[in-house]
Amino acid sequence: MNKKGRAFIVSGPSGAGKSTVLGEVFRRYSNYHFSVSATTRAPRPGERDGVEYFFITQGQFDEMVEKGQFLEHARYAKCSYGTPRGPVEEKLAEGVDVFLDIEIQGARQIKAAMPEAISIFIAPPSLETLEARLRGRATDSEEKIRLRLETARNELAEAVHYDHVVVNDDYKRAAGEILDIINNAL
Numbered sequence: 750m751n752k753k754g755r756a757f758i759v760s761g762p763s764g765a766g767k768s769t770v771l772g773e774v775f776r777r778y779s780n781y782h783f784s785v786s787a788t789t790r791a792p793r794p795g796e797r798d799g800v801e802y803f804f805i806t807q808g809q810f811d812e813m814v815e816k817g818q819f820l821e822h823a824r825y826a827k828c829s830y831g832t833p834r835g836p837v838e839e840k841l842a843e844g845v846d847v848f849l850d851i852e853i854q855g856a857r858q859i860k861a862a863m864p865e866a867i868s869i870f871i872a873p874p875s876l877e878t879l880e881a882r883l884r885g886r887a888t889d890s891e892e893k894i895r896l897r898l899e900t901a902r903n904e905l906a907e908a909v910h911y912d913h914v915v916v917n918d919d920y921k922r923a924a925g926e927i928l929d930i931i932n933n934a935l
Contacts, residue, residue: 754782754841755934756863757848758911760856761871762901763826764882766917767850770871773924774848778931782840784849787813790828793888803833821851821858826896830855846931853907867934869927870911874918876901 761767775781787803789810798804805813810829814822822831832849840847849859849866859866873879879901883894908914913930917923 752844754780754843754845754847756837756841756859756866757846757931758856758859758866758868759848759850759871760853760868760904760911761917762873762879762904763897764879764886764901765871765873766882766920766923767871769920770915770917770923770927771848771850773920774927774931777924777928780844781846781848782836784832784837784847786830786832786849786851787819788828788830790826790830793886820849820862821855823852823854823858825852825854826893826900832859853904856911867913867930868911869913869915869930870908871923872905872908872914872916873901874916876905 759767759771771783775783785799785803787805787810789805789807792798792802792804796802807829810831813819813831818834819831820834820837822829830852832851832855837847837849851859856868860868873882876898880898883889883897889897915923915926
């Protein structure tokens with residue numbers, strides 16, 4: 750029988766650099782599966798359905814919720830997000846570590862359902878750095894940037910509830926810190 754995989758919950762404000770840091774972790778670590786979330790938000794330039802997210806309608810999302818097909822689901826910045834249950838459970842059973850990039854509400858739901866999951870919060874070095882990163886994307890309206898910054902303030906206050914907090918002041922250093930967490934996990 751295979752050793753069961755471990756679940757790693759990764760959260761942090763939009764613009765904290767989660768994707769960049771995790772990309773570096775995955776470049777250095779091979780026994781993982783990245784859980785692709787479903788969302789009702791529109792794709793950003795360059796995003797592909799089934800790779801960065803499963804882009805679905807609100808009706809499709811609601812049907813999946815009703816059928817119990819999500820490990821967690823939540824509303825964030827006026828859009829719905831959820832983690833499809835099947836792929837996560839399959840990979841864990843195969844002995845593969847699963848990384849779930851999810852927001853605070855979803856992280857709480859996963860931690861309640863899977864207390865053994867290891868939670869990691871990726872924080873920006875400062876709110877000013879976060880704002881500069883969000884503006885540098887040039888993908889969001891001024892209103893959406895303000896909403897993301899307001900949400901980020903609330904999320905940063907929740908970091909104390911995570912097993913680990915990693916400050917992304919340098920993505921390679923932050924990735925190294927996460928690799929240490931992975932290697933030290935029982």
